[in-house]
C-alpha cells in the first residue's frame with residue numbers, strides 16, 4: 048500500500064508539471080521500472096482455466112513499444128458490454144459481447160484481460176476452451192473462424208477491481224476509487240483491467256455499455272445515455288452508446304454522486320457534464336467556457352468530431368490527473384487548479400488522439416504535442432501573443448537547458464529528470480511515454496512548424512490531417528506527408544530534427560537556441 052500511494056503522488060506531480068510548465072518544481076520518479084509486480088491477481092477469485100499445450104501467447108499487434116498488446120488476428124467492430132459494480136466491495140461482474148472480423152484463418156487467438164477473471168467464453172454461441180495467464184485470455188474454439196468472417200465472442204468475467212501497474216508509466220492505472228465511486232484511467236493499456244479488449248488504439252470499435260451501480264449513485268460513460276432502468280435490487284442500470292468508433296483506452300467509465308449539467312456551444316455542439324455534487328461551484332468555473340473552446344478549436348482544426356462533449360469530474364484526494372476519454376473527458380479534483388488550460392488540453396485531444404488516433408504508441412507526441420500546443424493557442428487567444436511567447440520561451444528553456452546533464456547524472460533522480468526533459472519528443476522509452484519532452488518539445492515542434500510555414504498553411508495542415516484521418520489512425524509519417532501536401536515543401540529534415548535529434552533545434556525568430564555549457 049505504501050508503494051501504491053507513492054506512485055499516485057508521482058502522477059500528480061508529473062502531469063501537473065507538464066501541463067502547467069512550473070519550471071523547476073517537478074520531482075521526477077526515481078528510475079521507472081522499480082515496481083514490476085503484476086497488478087491484480089491477488090485478492091480476486093482464482094481462475095478455473097485449463098491449460099492448452101502448444102499455444103504461443105506473444106502474438107500482439109506488433110506495437111514497437113508494447114509488442115504484447117492486442118492481437119493482430121481480428122478487427123473488433125462493436126462491443127456490447129455490461130458491468131455491475133458493487134461500489135462498497137469493489138466487486139465487478141461483467142459480460143462482453145465482442146463482434147469482430149477475422150483477419151486470418153483463426154483456430155485460436157488472444158484477448159487482453161487483466162486483474163479480473165473470465166468464467167465463461169462462447170464463440171458464435173458455442174462454449175470454447177480457454178486459458179488465462181499474464182493478462183491474456185487465450186480462446187481456442189472447436190471450429191476454425193475463416194478469414195473475412197464476422198464472429199462473436201461472449202465473455203463473462205468478474206473479480207475485485209483494482210488499479211494495475213502499467214509498463215508505460217510510474218503511476219497506477221485502471222480502476223481508481225474516488226470519494227464515493229470509481230473511475231477508470233486506462234491510457235495506454237488499462238481498459239483490459241476492467242473489460243476484455245483488443246487493447247490497442249489501432250483497433251477502434253463502437254461500444255454500448257450498460258453499467259449497473261447501487262442507487263443513488265450515477266454511472267457515466269462515453270457516448271449518449273440511451274436508457275436508465277431502476278432494478279428491484281436497488282441497482283440502477285445506465286446504458287450508453289457511442290456513435291463513432293473509440294480506441295479501447297479512450298472509453299470513459301465513472302461512477303459517482305454526479306449531477307448532470309447540460310448546455311450547448313454557440314455553434315450548436317451539445318455538452319453534458321457529470322459533476323460530482325460535492326465539488327464547490329467555484330472550482331468548476333474552469334469549465335464555464337467549454338462551449339467557447341469547442342467553437343474556437345472547430346475553427347482551427349475542423350468540426351468537433353463527435354455527437355456530444357463534456358467533462359466528468361470526480362472528487363479524488365490523491366491522484367491529480369485528467370484523461371481525454373472520448374466525448375467525456377475525465378478529471379480528478381486535484382488537477383482543477385491548473386485552470387482552463389487543462390480543460391482545453393483534454394478537449395483538443397478529442398481531435399488529436401480520439402478522432403485521429405495513434406497507429407503505434409511511439410507517436411504519442413502527435414497527441415500530446417497538439418494538446419499542449421492548444422493550451423498555448425488558448426493563451427494567445429485570451430491573453431495575447433506576448434503571453435504565448437513567454438510560455439514558449441519557458442518551455443524551450445526547460446527542454447534545452449543542460450544543467451541536469453552536466454555533473455549530476457550520477458544522481459538517479461537528476462538522470463531521470465534529464466531523461467524526461469531531453470529525450471527527443473518522437474522516440475520516448477516504453478516505460479516513460481508521457482515524459483515532459485513528448486508534451487513540451489512536441490508543442491514546440493508545432494510552433495516551430497507554424498513559424499516556418501505561416502499561420503494559414505499551419506492551420507490548413509491541422510484541418511487536412513483531421514479530415515483525412517478522422518475516426519481512424521495516423522502516424523508521424525502521415526503527418527509529415529500532410530505537411531508536404533499542404534505546403535508543397537518537403538519538411539522531413541526540419542521535422543526529423545525537432546522530433547528525433549538529441550539536440551533542440553533553435554527558433555531563431557524568437558531568439559531561442561540551446562544553452563551551451
Ligand code: TRP
Nearest residue numbers: 232233234235368369370371481
Ligand atoms: N493523456 C493524459 C493527458 O494528456 C495524460 C495521461 C497519460 C494519463 N496516461 C494517463 C492520465 C493515464 C490518466 C491516466 O492529459
Ligand code: ZN
Nearest residue numbers: 392414415418
Ligand atoms: Zn494530453
